[in-house]
Amino acid sequence: MERRGLGPRVRRRRLRHQAVRTARARRQGQPPARLPQANLTSPGDPSVLRDDLASALRATLGAAGVDAPDDVHLERPARREHGDWSSNVALATAKRAGRNPRELGQQLVDLLSADPPTHVTKVELAGPGFVNFHLADDWLHAVLREVVVDGVDGYARPDLGHGRRVNVEFVSANPTGPLHAGGGRWAVFGDALGNLLERTGHVVHREYYLNDRGNQMRLFGASLAAAKAGEPTPEDGYRGGYITDWSAEMPDGVDPAAWGYDRVKRDLRDSLGSIGVQFDTWFSEQSLVDSGAVEATLAELRANDMAYDADGATWIRTEQFGDRKDQVIVRSDGEYAYLLPDLAYHRDKFGRGWELLIDVWGADHHGYVPSLKAALRCIGHDPDELELVLGQLVKLIRDGKEVRLSKRAGTLVLLDDLVTQVGPDVARLTFLLQSLDTTQTVDLDAITSQSMDNPVYYVQYANARIHSIAKRATEQGVARVPLDAADLSLLVHERELEVLRILEQLPDVVRLAALERAPHKVATWVRELADRFHGFYHDCYVMGEGVAPELTQARLWLVESARIGLAIGLDLLGVSAPETM
RNA sequence: GCGCUUGUAGCUCAAUUGGAGAGAGCAUCUGACUACGGAUCAGAAGGUUGGGGGUUCGAGUCCCUCCAAGCGCGCCA
Numbered sequence: 338m339e340r341r342g343l344g345p346r347v348r349r350r351r352l353r354h355q356a357v358r359t360a361r362a363r364r365q366g367q368p369p370a371r372l373p374q375a376n377l378t379s380p381g382d383p384s385v386l387r388d389d390l391a392s393a394l395r396a397t398l399g400a401a402g403v404d405a406p407d408d409v410h411l412e413r414p415a416r417r418e419h420g421d422w423s424s425n426v427a428l429a430t431a432k433r434a435g436r437n438p439r440e441l442g443q444q445l446v447d448l449l450s451a452d453p454p455t456h457v458t459k460v461e462l463a464g465p466g467f468v469n470f471h472l473a474d475d476w477l478h479a480v481l482r483e484v485v486v487d488g489v490d491g492y493a494r495p496d497l498g499h500g501r502r503v504n505v506e507f508v509s510a511n512p513t514g515p516l517h518a519g520g521g522r523w524a525v526f527g528d529a530l531g532n533l534l535e536r537t538g539h540v541v542h543r544e545y546y547l548n549d550r551g552n553q554m555r556l557f558g559a560s561l562a563a564a565k566a567g568e569p570t571p572e573d574g575y576r577g578g579y580i581t582d583w584s585a586e587m588p589d590g591v592d593p594a595a596w597g598y599d600r601v602k603r604d605l606r607d608s609l610g611s612i613g614v615q616f617d618t619w620f621s622e623q624s625l626v627d628s629g630a631v632e633a634t635l636a637e638l639r640a641n642d643m644a645y646d647a648d649g650a651t652w653i654r655t656e657q658f659g660d661r662k663d664q665v666i667v668r669s670d671g672e673y674a675y676l677l678p679d680l681a682y683h684r685d686k687f688g689r690g691w692e693l694l695i696d697v698w699g700a701d702h703h704g705y706v707p708s709l710k711a712a713l714r715c716i717g718h719d720p721d722e723l724e725l726v727l728g729q730l731v732k733l734i735r736d737g738k739e740v741r742l743s744k745r746a747g748t749l750v751l752l753d754d755l756v757t758q759v760g761p762d763v764a765r766l767t768f769l770l771q772s773l774d775t776t777q778t779v780d781l782d783a784i785t786s787q788s789m790d791n792p793v794y795y796v797q798y799a800n801a802r803i804h805s806i807a808k809r810a811t812e813q814g815v816a817r818v819p820l821d822a823a824d825l826s827l828l829v830h831e832r833e834l835e836v837l838r839i840l841e842q843l844p845d846v847v848r849l850a851a852l853e854r855a856p857h858k859v860a861t862w863v864r865e866l867a868d869r870f871h872g873f874y875h876d877c878y879v880m881g882e883g884v885a886p887e888l889t890q891a892r893l894w895l896v897e898s899a900r901i902g903l904a905i906g907l908d909l910l911g912v913s914a915p916e917t918m
Numbered sequence: 919g920c921g922c923u924u925g926u927a928g929c930u931c932a933a934u935u936g937g938a939g940a941g942a943g944c945a946u947c948u949g950a951c952u953a954c955g956g957a958u959c960a961g962a963a964g965g966u967u968g969g970g971g972g973u974u975c976g977a978g979u980c981c982c983u984c985c986a987a988g989c990g991c992g993c994c995a
Contacts, residue, residue, distance in 0.1 A: 410937095412934055412937080413934070414934095414937090414938075415933095415934085415937090415938075415939090415940095415941090416938070416939080419938070423937085423938085425936095425937065425976095428937085428975065428976080431975085432975085438975065439975095463938075464937085464938050464975095464976090465937090465938080465975050465976065466975075467937080467938070511995075548995070551994095551995075552994085552995085553994095553995070648993080649993085650993050651993095652993095661921090661991070664993095665992090665993045666993095667993085668993040669993055670993075672993085674992095674993065674994085674995090675994075675995050679995095699989090700922080700923060700924095700988085700989060700990085701988090701989055701990070702989095702990085702995095703921090703922055703923075703989075703990065704921080704922080704989085704990040704991055705990085705995095706922095727922090727923085729923070729924075729988080729989090730988080730989085732988095770930095770931075770932090770943095771930085771931065771932090772931085772932085774923080774924075775923095775924065775925090775931080776923090776924070776987090776988070777930095777931095778929095778930065778931095779930095780929090780930080783929095783930085783944085787944085789957060790943080790944065790957090792943070794957055795943090795957075795958090797957090798955085798957050798958075799958095801955070801957090802954080802955065802958085805954065805955055806954055808954090809954045810954085813954090842934090845934080846934095849934080849935095853935090857931095857932085858932095861931095861932060861933090861942090864942080864943085865942090868942085871958055871959070872958090872959070872960095874954080874955095874958075874959090875950095875951095875956095875958060875959045875960090876959080878953065878954060879954060880953080880954055881953040881954065882953065883953085884953090884954095917955090918955085918957070
């Protein structure tokens with residue numbers, strides 16, 4: 338049964354675990370806000386093992402006469418021969434202690450070897466001074482047990498938020514036409530981020546801000562009316578094919594702008610729904626004017642001398658809070674500039690009880706960040722209560738050429754078209770596999786014509802195999818014994834252990850992905866789990882001749898743990914887990 | 919001009935936030951058990967991480983500097 342050893346492909350990098358500042362926070366030069374820095378593990382979490390090792394190291398450092406650092410760093414080494422856990426404390430502290438790293442490391446190794454922590458079979462000094470821990474396989478069997486006992490709802494659910502109320506605003510494309518395919522990136526990202534925050538102990542609200550007033554809306558209505566009347570599109574108007582289509586739907590005698598607004602809202606809602614994204618609130622900018630919230634915000638600014646009149650316009654004092662310059666909030670023609678209603682909107686979100694606001698924007702708006710943050714300070718809010726997640730834009734390729742997107746020019750690849758062609762799962766995973774930090778290149782021909790190569794099938798196939806095994810077991814009358822009755826110590830095949838090693842990482846992956854606002858880490862992990870499961874499936878038969886019944890039982894539980902891990906990961910991504918393909 | 923972001927295998931992307939020999943998928947080539955679904959698995963090949971300098975025991979990651987690309991710098995939204 339043990340067919341062959343593992344090649345290099347299974348020796349992969351492991352996720353680190355320490356508390357981190359978010360990439361976003363670093364980029365914006367902020368402190369880590371209120372992200373928890375410690376105590377991130379729950380009782381029963383497999384990382385208690387890591388905590389054990391850390392405290393053992395801490396104690397040992399003390400015995401060696403060296404002050405332990407605040408963060409005794411432990412990580413999963415990339416290479417198997419470096420053990421299961423590794424620490425660089427000797428390297429990190431040697432200099433300050435005036436010691437030689439290897440000499441200090443050796444002392445730690447000697448002390449630890451004399452009284453090894455639980456599961457530890459060997460402690461070694463390696464390289465420039467790493468202390469490497471080798472563990473007995475049963476630590477991974479404990480992981481399996483925990484995954485199964487905690488289940489889909491309980492495993493990998495670190496409480497980072499403690500119920501903190503987070504409002505996530507994303508997409509918020511202007512309501513003047515359908516969503517283009519690139520917009521799917523924001524939709525899917527924001528939704529998956531919401532899932533991550535929910536899983537990590539936050540109360541999440543998904544919100545879409547509709548800029549339903551101003552010149553663009555007027556132009557949109559005028560464009561519809563013109564198309565219906567067979568007249569030329571107004572200057573700077575919208576001329577996409579949807580204008581023609583919609584104008585044909587538009588009844589006589591209606592206000593084109595109002596009718597168009599309803600039409601576009603329905604379209605946005607349907608398109609987003611088709612990739613599984615639902616908003617809790619569609620917030621109208623106009624409603625802020627109607628309710629007086631904009632005027633109230635303006636009055637508050639004036640009352641606190643945060644606004645002043647000059648050159649016929651009204652300005653807000655944002656420069657004192659780090660903006661390039663003060664900004665106009667009421668133009669000399671009396672119209673509100675974009676910032677004022679937007680500020681009123683954010684004020685409203687706080688007013689509704691949201692403690693942290695996350696706005697997901699395209700990087701083309703980054704220049705606006707300092708203005709909005711400064712404006713928030715002008716109304717007395719800590720700018721850290723607003724977090725901007727900026728993402729690079731999507732570049733669409735068709736026929737080997739970039740497709741430039743413009744609603745006005747009418748060159749559109751619609752999100753609807755994409756989803757119709759490839760389905761929501763492919764669309765979601767395509768967008769989610771990639772970090773928001775890089776410009777995403779989507780080759781439309783590749784993801785449509787070669788859709789069978791899409792990683793989503795690789796992952797879903799693993800799930801199908803899991804259920805196929807279950808079905809097979811049922812057919813053969815093999816019932817799973819209770820977990821406690823299974824002898825997990827039979828799971829010693831490298832393929833089995835690799836599955837458990839990746840499952841062990843899931844809580845860290847979830848935590849990191851949530852803290853860093855980086856759902857792509859979950860996507861990467863899911864693919865990795867699928868990869869290891871396929872390897873296990875290939876080399877380790879669960880049932881069949883030559884497989885002892887006890888081994889079958891242990892492997893059935895391993896399969897169950899993989900099912901749970903896959904379910905958690907796919908659920909976070911909003912990708913379905915079909916039982917058959 | 920100033921600012922932000924990006925630059926990793928032919929292509930699309932990862933990389934435990936400073937760790938050990940930079941990893942996947944696609945594409946190319948070569949293989950795989952008469953058993954649970956071959957949409958799978960194994961192997962080969964592919965790299966001066968844009969260039970150069972610096973900090974460090976250690977740099978794709980941090981600093982400086984060049985190069986290239988995208989974006990932003992409005993009484994637009």
